[in-house]
Amino acid sequence: MSQLKDFLAFQSADLQLQHTEEAIKNTENRKRFSRLHKQLKDMQDNIAKQSAELAQIEAALARLQAQADAAAKRMQMESAELDNLTGDSETTAEEMAEFIRDIEHLDREWAALEREAHAATAGVKRLSQEYNATRRNAARIKKEYDEVRALCETEKAQGAAAVAEAEAAVAAVKSLVAPALAAKYDKARKYFPAPVVTVLGDKCGGCKMSLPGNLLRRLGPGNEICECENCGRLLYLE
Numbered sequence: 001m002s003q004l005k006d007f008l009a010f011q012s013a014d015l016q017l018q019h020t021e022e023a024i025k026n027t028e029n030r031k032r033f034s035r036l037h038k039q040l041k042d043m044q045d046n047i048a049k050q051s052a053e054l055a056q057i058e059a060a061l062a063r064l065q066a067q068a069d070a071a072a073k074r075m076q077m078e079s080a081e082l083d084n085l086t087g088d089s090e091t092t093a094e095e096m097a098e099f100i101r102d103i104e105h106l107d108r109e110w111a112a113l114e115r116e117a118h119a120a121t122a123g124v125k126r127l128s129q130e131y132n133a134t135r136r137n138a139a140r141i142k143k144e145y146d147e148v149r150a151l152c153e154t155e156k157a158q159g160a161a162a163v164a165e166a167e168a169a170v171a172a173v174k175s176l177v178a179p180a181l182a183a184k185y186d187k188a189r190k191y192f193p194a195p196v197v198t199v200l201g202d203k204c205g206g207c208k209m210s211l212p213g214n215l216l217r218r219l220g221p222g223n224e225i226c227e228c229e230n231c232g233r234l235l236y237l238e
């Protein structure tokens with residue numbers, strides 16, 4: 001009888017330890033910390049994405065500006081050439097007309113490039129604002145994240161004392177249990193938080209499978225502890 005009593009006391013102390021460990025993992029601060037961690041990660045992804053978009057549109061803008069500058073320069077040269085042709089008496093009206101068409105074409109090209117450059121500039125401005133807003137948000141969340149992390153560290157340190165106490169209680173009762181039985185408990189404990197269960201009628205109190213007669217007889221009067229052949233939990237008769 002005393003073996004069973006010690007064995008149940010061992011499981012009880014172990015459950016208390018699990019409870020203490022769980023409580024440390026699941027505090028409000030821990031939950032907040034997980035949420036902030038995810039938010040921060042999302043923001044960092046956003047920052048990287050927005051930064052890449054910004055670099056892309058800035059490069060496009062630089063290309064457009066270079067093209068617009070080149071077109072403006074060509075127009076200047078053509079205008080100077082037009083002045084020359086106008087002063088030259090040998091220039092035919094047809095030549096003049098063609099030259100003017102060229103200049104007009106260049107002028108339209110330049111105007112289109114300018115419009116595109118304007119749109120790109122507006123895009124850069126909008127993206128920069130978004131990017132800066134994201135960075136400000138990320139900084140705010142990082143600050144909160146650091147604060148909550150410090151709170152969690154404090155809780156963890158406080159919890160460590162409670163865990164150590166619960167562990168000592170487990171060790172004390174475990175020393176009263178036969179080593180072979182304690183080893184069986186440790187094995188079953190890998191699969192079940194509470195591996196010791198009672199027999200309910202003729203069924204395992206854990207998996208609810210019917211137990212064979214010979215096992216039930218062994219459990220009977222001597223308060224023996226047997227393994228359930230189906231689930232591996234440790235059975236006893238109340």
Ligand SMILES: [Zn+2]
Pocket residue numbers: 204205206207208209228229230231232233
């Ligand atoms: Zn079972």
